[in-house]
Amino acid sequence: MTEQKQAIDPATIDLASKEQMKQWRDQCLENWSFQSHSVPSWLKRRAPEFFRLCHGQTLHGLMQRWLPRLVELESQLVGSTPRLALDQTAATAESDVINPDFLQEHLWGIKPWRKGPWQYNDIHVKSEWNSSIKYKRLQDYGPSFKNKTVLDIGCGNGYYGFRMLGDGAKYVLGVDPAPLFWTQFMSFKHFAKDAAIDMLPIAGEPLETMQLQFDVVLSMGVLYHRRSPLDHIRLLKNCLRKGGEVLLETLVIDDHDQAFLMPDKYYAGMANVWGLPSVGLLK
Template identity: 30%
Template structure:
């Protein structure tokens, strides 16, 4: 009971938590989370898209927060899991939660997504969940992940707004609508890839800068050198590193039909 009391005191000391994690002893880190049992209920929707057995694999969790996904990958047998975040309180939460759950060997480091090259290695699976829309330079982040740390698979999620339809890319955009000086009509198509910029706050959070529609999310992933293997949940994609240079990979292999 003394251990449980100590654990509860540490959970309270590090509050507030954004990940509601069951630490045992009847202790949940965010039992009153405004989203419910988050992120567990969301993870249940796409967990089957990931390899069930990660034995011998390495995992990098970018923007790990309190370490929920890091621990889940360790549960699947990953040989090495590294979680990075730029918030020391989140990292302290992650270390506490992983140790309490018996995964103290999960590594946590204070590192920005823009500095992933400092890790000096590539990982079999990169988790990039709930980070893109908080970044000032989202496409740069994807480029850096592809160049420096993505060895095979990437689990990706971002907040999306607008159309949920797919879009077949136009190989060469005309400057005008043929026969007139009007701009091309496809830019006004709600399904066209769009990246909505949020100048002030979204849901009370000033770090929510971007809200792409589905087509924009998929276009950015492809342009950064990822193929989309699965789309198991509305905002979630399982991607694989595509051969570079990207143009030689063949657009027919990675571009979904519009509306698919």
């Protein structure tokens, strides 16, 4: 018999207690994930496995500052129906009930914003990377997302996932272990509670043995960060349904031979680039 967890009232949380904050984060994950009617049944059945992976993550120090703001954001939006626009350059959410000073302070407190841009009411969040440029290339040359289930490995803060919903995706799941990115994702998700998108703060590797069946699997800007690129490609394949599509975007050597570049220490000033395959080797 499964032990029932007692729900945590955010008003009673000791903000100095890491354990209580971790419990609240885990409760948020379970309350907000896999709730959409668009979640495939085969995926919803695996929810307990995903939650076990998430609960095993340690609590990032800054989460003790970020989580209470997410709680406050949720409380201000209770009973309201925010307006969304996901089919334009800036993923946009609007609400007439949110306190503008609180919203600006919250968004400022969870920077840097790597991917975007975003728009919250009249607050424009300009990201470090203009991700709309890459997304336009996906629209022009990538697979159609219409009525598809999509897995985005290394999704960052979920910008691409929300844009995919704007292009008609049936359901999107993003995974990325960075706590900041999950906090940014949840900040927008609070305006889009019923949107068919979830994000879990975990790495992609544990998904390989779960027998997932997504229509489209994305890996953008991830492969060259992996010490074992072949294992990563195998992961993408194993998360795909038969006949599905993988979209792999990575740094490459413009060569059709079977070449592979392994930098001694840095590549283009980046210390976490482990290898660059040639186009021929990838094929």
